[in-house]
Amino acid sequence: MHELGIANSILEAVKTELQPHPGARPVRIAVTVGALSGVDRDSLAFCFEAIVKGTPFELLALDLKEAAADELQLTCLELEEPTP
Amino acid sequence: MSTTTTKVPLERKVLSENDRLAAELRAEFARHGIRCLNLISSPGSGKTALLERTLGAFDPAMRVAVLTGDIQTDADARRLERYGFPVRQITTAGACHLDARMVAKALEGWDLAQLDLLFIENVGNLVCPTSYDLGEVAKVVLLSVAEGEEKPLKYPGIFFKSKLMVLTKIDLLPYVPFRLDDAIANARAIQPDIEILRVSNTTGEGLETWMEWLRRPA
Numbered sequence: 001m002h003e004l005g006i007a008n009s010i011l012e013a014v015k016t017e018l019q020p021h022p023g024a025r026p027v028r029i030a031v032t033v034g035a036l037s038g039v040d041r042d043s044l045a046f047c048f049e050a051i052v053k054g055t056p057f058e059l060l061a062l063d064l065k066e067a068a069a070d071e072l073q074l075t076c077l078e079l080e081e082p083t084p
Numbered sequence: 085m086s087t088t089t090t091k092v093p094l095e096r097k098v099l100s101e102n103d104r105l106a107a108e109l110r111a112e113f114a115r116h117g118i119r120c121l122n123l124i125s126s127p128g129s130g131k132t133a134l135l136e137r138t139l140g141a142f143d144p145a146m147r148v149a150v151l152t153g154d155i156q157t158d159a160d161a162r163r164l165e166r167y168g169f170p171v172r173q174i175t176t177a178g179a180c181h182l183d184a185r186m187v188a189k190a191l192e193g194w195d196l197a198q199l200d201l202l203f204i205e206n207v208g209n210l211v212c213p214t215s216y217d218l219g220e221v222a223k224v225v226l227l228s229v230a231e232g233e234e235k236p237l238k239y240p241g242i243f244f245k246s247k248l249m250v251l252t253k254i255d256l257l258p259y260v261p262f263r264l265d266d267a268i269a270n271a272r273a274i275q276p277d278i279e280i281l282r283v284s285n286t287t288g289e290g291l292e293t294w295m296e297w298l299r300r301p302a
Contacts, residue, residue, distance in 0.1 A: 002180050002212035009098050017092060027089070031098060038214035038241035070241060072215065074094040080087040 006039055007047040010074065011057060017077050026060045028078040032067035039072060102216055105184035109191075109219025116196040120204065122218050124242055125226035126235075127208030130252040132160045133285035134226065134294070135203060139167035141295055147198055151190050152205040153182040160205065170194065181212035184219060201298070214241040222247035229253050229260055233267035236274050243274040248281065248297065255284040 014029050033039050041064045048062045067073070097103055113120045123131045135150060142148060149170040152160040161173035174182060174190050187204060204220060206213040225246040227235055230253050236243040243249065249271050257264065264282075271278050281297060283290035 002215065005179070006098060006215070009101070013094075013096060013098065013100070017094065017096075021090070021092075024090070025087075036241045036244045038211050070214075070244065072098045074096045074098060077092040077094055079090045079092060081090050083086045083088050 003039060003043040004047045004051070006044055006072070007051050010048065010062070011051060013074055014057070014060065014077060017074075018079075021079055021081060024079040024081045026057065026077060027080055028061045028063050028076075029074065030063040030065060030076040030078075032065045032071050032073045032075055034067045034069045034071035036070040037067075037072040038070070041066075099215060099217075102184045105188060106217035106219040109184055109188060110221075112196065113202070113219060113221070116199065118196060118199050118202050120202040120218070120220045122204045122206060122213070122220035122223045123226065124206045124210070124213045124223055124246070125208060125228075125252075126210050126231060129208070129226040129228040129231065130285050131205050131208070131226055132163055134250065134252065134283065135164055135205060136167070137285050137288070137291055138203075138295070138298070139164060139169055141291065142167075142169070144168060147200040148203070149194065149199050149201075150203045150205065151182075151187060153186070153207045155179070155207060176207060180207055180209050181216050182206050182218060183216045187218045210235070210239040210242050214245060224248045224250060226250045226252050227267065227271075229256050229262040229264070229267075231262075233263045233270060236267065236270040240274045243271050243278065246275065246278060248279045250294065251280065251282045253284060253286070254282045254289060255287045 014026055033041050045062060052058050052060055125131050150164050151172050151174055153174040153176060154160055155176050158173040161171050165171040172190050174186050204218055223246040225242050268280055281293050283294055
């Protein structure tokens, strides 16, 4: 039910992490979701797809991994950066 | 133009902004010696009824306040403000949980130096409120015997994170197929350290142990 809010928080975090990488295109964001986090991975994937559709983040892949306990964490952001 | 792929390792909670605000609230509560409890349950498990009983039993000099969250209406605030203590309704207008920002906003204008105990009655929902820290010292989960003893297994997140489980509506036990021992075993299977109380807001049974729990130092 609150996965839409979680999806928005992930997207906001990606935007923040992109700031030091001008010109970079985000390719993949990895997020660990604990079994006790209260977050459903399928529903989160669905919500994320819905909010990035038609935006510059449309091709950003959300990579959800199972984790222990109530973990809900961003672990890795993959970028394509222009080679100078 | 060619591109290179960079992997940026992150160690950042998804809800870090909420957690940051919650940490500020927690520090503020600690500074004023306020014990803040976050009450969570399904809709209709008796959060408001328990608070009515609790406020009704307090001495009028007790320094207690309530924030009560609902998706719509201020019905709960109106039920609770009859007891003479400060009560504020948080109407989330669709959101299924309270977050730290809503709590911070709802506290604006209250003199926290005048409070010792703050109840936050979350939106009735066993799932979403689990993820959002509100700066509380403890989460309290309510489970009514009119629900089912398997609920701790079906919704493990909230039972895992709660310090206390209050089994409510125990006056209904003779009329419902609820197996009390199984409910307790299920909750302890998820959270071995969870404390458990049994109350009836209708008959008042067990309320004294709840009031005692509230008086006990955190």
